[in-house]
Amino acid sequence: MGFLSIVCVLTLVQWWGSGGPLQQDGPFMQWAKWVATFSASALVQLGLLVFLPVLVLLAVCLVVYQHLSPLLLLLINVPVLLYALGRGRLDALVQDYRDAWQDQDKGAACEAVDALRLDGEYSCQTDGQWQGVHAEAFQAVSYRGFERMFSVLFWFAILGAPGALLYRLAAQSARSEALPQGSRSLSYRLLWILEWPVARVYYLSVAIVGDFVACAERWRVLGLCMKSPTPMVVEAFNRGALGLDGALVRELAAGDLAAxxxxxxxxxxxxRAMILWVCVAAVIALLLGG
Incomplete structure (x- = not known):
């Protein structure tokens, strides 16, 4: 059911461009505001926000699998996966940045970067150099693509639908303005822990479909690093796979098509990395089915 669920989800994403109508964050935001009213510790708030819904979903999956039909898991996996995917249409956000760059509109380019970025605490500076704007855009697109599908599918493959939901709720909690800073910091830590193994598997996939030698150089520095933030790690792996070492050093002018x-x-x-992941999932499904 796992591979069939992934195929169904990817088909719907191609049709809608995103998770579509199932990505409704209103109930979660209301739940977060309600949890924030408790004078509980950050750990208790994290448990209520993230782990309680995941445990409920896990119980439902176990009941369906053991007492009903495993085929019914498809009716759970698909909507949960669609909800767990990253928000927004990445292709449209990237196109907004491309349009602003071609029009040499630094203000619009920075707005596009901020729309791509998931951390609202930082904003692109319109008074900076075009080179800096592009560097921020490259990192934002790198991480947005990574968290949008790769992390979700990884934890779905490991833990099923509860794993995918665990990742998305951790990401939502880390960026929820309704929560106090202590709870958000703890959620960020959980999110980093969840993303650490995914980034290393992601490295292997981009190294295979890109420049393996250049990407290996980045692994020596960041492969086993336990401190670096995920956006920086993913960006470094992508730059290595594309052979862009030293690309940030050269000057970029407004409208430079090289950017x-x-x-x-x-x-x-x-x-290409996503296609590789799907192919590997298909092979595993065939082996397990055989």
Missing amino acids: LKEIDQLVSLMS
Whole structure:
């Protein structure tokens, strides 16, 4: 059921461009506001926000699998996976940045970068150099593509639908303004822990479909690092796979098409890595089925 669920979800994403109508965050935001009213510790709030819904879903999956039909898990996996995927249409957000770059509109380019970025605490500076704007855009697209599908599918493959929900709720909690800072910090830590193994598997996939030698150089520095934030690690792996070492050093002028070429190469790299993941999942499904 796992591979069939992934195929169904990817088909719907191709149709809708995102998780579609199932990505309704209103109930979670209301739940977060309600949990924030408790004078409980950050750990208790995290448990109520993240682990309680995951445990409920796990119980439902076990009941369906053991007492009903395993085929019914498909009716659980697909909507949960669609909800767990990253928000927004990445292709549209990238196109907004490309349009702003071609129009040499730094303000619009920074707005596009902020829309791509998931951490609202930082914003692109319009008074900076075009080179800096592009560097921020490259990292934002790298991480947005990573958390959008790769992390979700990884934890779905490991823990099923509860794993996918665990990742998305951790990400939502880490970025929820309704929660106190202590709870958000703890959620960020949980999110980093969940993303650490995914980033290393992601490295292997982009190294295979990209420049393996250059990517291996990045692994020596960041492969087993236990401190670096995930966006920086994923960006470094992508730059290595694309052979862009030293790309940040050279100057970029407004409207420089070389910058857009890098973004296009990045999107293509992530697409090839996703195809590799699906192919591996198909092989595993065939082996288990046989």
